[in-house]
Amino acid sequence: MRILPGTSSTELGLNIASNLKIPLLELEFKYFVSGESYLRINGSVENQEIIVIQNTSPPQEKNLMELLLIASTLNELGAIRVHCLVPYLCYARSDKRRLTGEVTSHQITLDLIHKSGIDSLITANVHNPEIFLNTNKELKKYNIDCTQLLITKLEQSKGKDWFIVGPDKGRYNEVRNIAQNLSKPFATLDKYRDPHTHKVSVQDTGFDCRDKDVVIVDDEILSGGTVFAAIEILKQKKPSSITYFCVHALSMEEVFDKMKQVGVTDIISTNTIPRTDIEQLDITQLLSESIWENFL
Template sequence: MVLPGPSSTQLGRSIASCLNVELVNVELRTFSDGESKIRINADLSEKKCIIVQSTFPPVDSNYLQTLMMVSYCKSSGAAEVIPVIPYMGYARQDRSFLDGEVVTMSLIAKLFDCFGIKDLVTIDIHSLKALSYFQSNIVNLTSIPLLARYALNNLELKNAVVVSPDQGGSDRVKLFADIIKSPSLCMRKVRDRNTGQIAIYDDLDLDVAGSDIIILDDMISSGGTIMKAIEILKKNKSGRIIVMCVHALSDESALDKLRKTGIFDLISTNSIPRSCSKIDLSDEISEKLSTILAK
């Protein structure tokens, strides 16, 4: 059975269709004080239950609703519970950067481990260190080949260069660039740990004049880093600029601000339902789930 959580209704339905299994309706009621109530009106006894719920903003509410669904499945006698969390919130809080900080990703992992979760599926988690906190088998799928094939088939690229807005995305842009057979570069970003202020160095290691640019990142949050990168690339006389990411965390108003910078296109996966979610993850997730279910 597939149980699409309130944050991932359409993706959950698509996964159920791909797997050709029963779809279970999950009802959500939100009270005036912000509390959530989940209702699952189905016999889950001895069933293998796949819960699909992305934990984008409001992150805390979506996580708690995920745990509510996991708890109900377990207490109802489900044979197995497999959470699919396309966007794993709190993965950026994978260590203590300053004295006194809570490592929230460790807490999240312990909550899932408390329910005896054996398998969990996520997509392009921000930090591989975050995976180390789980005792269960965490499958971290990558959507980068999907994004690259979309670019090849739909964007009519000219002398393309794949750009990461920071050094942390080097492996990501290299994989993407290898697939579309283009060069890549990483911009140099620094962040003040106390204030959160971001700066990107203007000098680039590659001449991008006249080249189509694909700015690739795992997530767009406020959009500030991407807008700084766009400004620098335009100063270097780049051609069209296409922004691609796995997880579009930004709300629609922030995405519109990004579009107003004059970019050619803005593209993400449907790990988070947004207006730019043009790449469907359901086939890849379903293929991996089929392997897990066959064990």
């Protein structure tokens, strides 16, 4: 087995290969003036099992296309199996057709990944795990729960009386699992997204978190519309503090600046999408363990 770090996940690929003591496969790449990618796999892959580590965070189309090109080439060159580790899986939110004619990008993305010659896909905290696992069943899929890292972080925090909150009911299983591990209370808010305007409204569900240290647990953030609505509801409940956690931090830095201005004391994410403006929890060990358990 060998690990091939893609263009968008070079550091993560190197760290996982070092963790697991798996030989690396070098990818040579450059970009033409047109914006197209030049990719070349240096080394023999014939009769070998290869793990490609390539994120599909923005720019999504470029990173996804490179993953497909790499996987297809590995198969053409004689690799016996190709697995991919994609920390952030693009288009996972577009998993249902709400309006006639809408493209269900999630299913198409998984189909493209499978048709490119990928046998197995590992990702982290996909938007809807049930739909993910039941779409294209020919592609073996693993969804790693990175909220384990938050549990460890909160356990180590002294003098805090945690109350775990999901910004919508879609996060129910995650917040319940975190709360049960910490033996703390939890609740979720209720969210509605207009299918035409995509405007979000969030409603209170009638819970008491006065004088508690609230942690909002989210899968990803972009514009922050849902979170800011949730923060306004929570502030009316007079908590001691509000911490925001998400697995995939996609938003611009200005979103987090605004979050601090409206009273959020701590902002934490994992480094599925590396950045330096907020605290990040490292996913390297979790993903290394998943590779070890499933492929070694």
